[in-house]
Amino acid sequence: MRKPLNSITFMAIFFFIFAATAYAGDLDLFKDLSGTLNIAGGTAHIKCETEAIKRIMRAYPDVNITIAGGGSGVGIKQVCEGLVDIGNTGRAPTPEEISRCNLKVYKFAVDGIGVVVNPKLNTDNISKENLKKVFAGDITNWKTLGGSQGSINVYTRDAESGTRKVFWSKGLEKIKIIDKANFVPSNAAMKTAIANDPQGMGYISLGVADSSVKLLAIDGVSPSTENVKSGRYEIARGLYINTRGEPSPLAKAFISYMLSPEGQALVKKHGFLPVK
């Protein structure tokens, strides 16, 4: 009777120590820190960073971190004006932005941008030529793409979106997107729009896409993390954290955490490629 109890106790202690070290590990970066850290910008970052923030704030209640969207343009603008401590961007800041705002740039993940449609459509692939034609407004019916009769509703993002900038140059090779396209203000709004529109087509951060929408392969190459990693799927970009000048201790801890094994595991969990 004694032996199993002992081994259970032993195991419990073992797991407790194991779990405690695993839990504390990378969060130790925030030890002795307190105050507020404000983050805004890119909307692809939000889900992943929100989970990191929850873990941090649960372990260190004196640390208060807020996160807002707005898009990459807002991220650059607000960090440059000193309105937030960290500006998220879904594209690399331009050399002009870096010098004007004295930006320090940290890349913490790689994200693909996928062509996205409603799961009800029985299309799984689109050729790059056809993709360009759809966004240019030259192909307007799903029938042309091998689907059933019905007009294609094109969704796009505002000009300051990092997702749009990268998709426009790498996916659409800078063609003019049709004026009739619908505009949505974030990656999450894109997901909602496409999930609700059986005839919609748009583009989205792979980290934001879930089972409510369907990602299309382009020329037979599916936008999987493996294909993004190998470079076979070309429409990808880094996800960046930017600070104006040297980051504050709290911002520094946040950046180090996102780049730590635990942060990078989160990056992976949310459908991005880790950078380490």
Next chain:
Amino acid sequence: MIAKHNKERAAKGALSLALLIAGSISAFIFFFLLYFSLPILSSGLIGEFLTRGWDPDRGVLGILPMIVGTVYIAGLAVIWVTPIGIGLAAFIQLFAPKPLGRILRWTVEFMTGIPTVVYGFAALFFLVPAMRRIFNYGTGLSVLTASVMLALLVLPTVTLIAQDGLATVPSNQVLAAFSLGASRMETFLHVVLPGAWRGLISAVVLGVGRAVGDTLIALMLAGNAVALPDSLLDSARTLTAHIALVSAADYESLSFKAIFVCGLVLFIFAGSNIVFLRLVEKLKK
């Protein structure tokens, strides 16, 4: 006596100060918008700006589609809301049994407190798919969808002000009409309506202002396309939604400066709205 005099002077002073602050803030906003619009206003681009489409990738900055979008969406909303709002006000004031009227008035007052985003979000999941199915065209994000929700948003404003207008008709006139054997409808058409039309116009004009000024309904439900809408089922963008979508642009860019011109257009519209209201009130005499 002197103490009372001082109190009055203090109250007058405080009110004048409040007036001064409110007035100077409005003036400040106007000159602020004007100042930041100058690069576009003074470059001789204003003509093109008001008559062309929006394509910043190619250096084309024009807000005609947004002006048209605003006129369509807000105009249509006012067309929906005017008969419904005034009808509801008349019903509450004249036709409904007292308890029912009180419940309706309370409901409409409650509606003023519902945040715009709640209407927008609910419509995104119910009205948008319904519109798409009914008309079997486009995305469901359209001028029509946005105008319907906008009408709902503006309804309390129009109803409450219209009812206040109807209430200004002296009750002895209404009672006199009743005692002459007029029905409620006859009383409404021949006694209340002629006496209260100025109040009703105020209700509609303020409704127009509210409809033009709202951002979120159009941003969430109109689709925000920069093309000129061909039909009510097409996607369109209002000036306010345009400001919201472009405000992320770089401070130095011409796109960003264009926002201030949009703001100026909206400000001038709001101003002329108020002038129109004052003119209507002057007609009283």
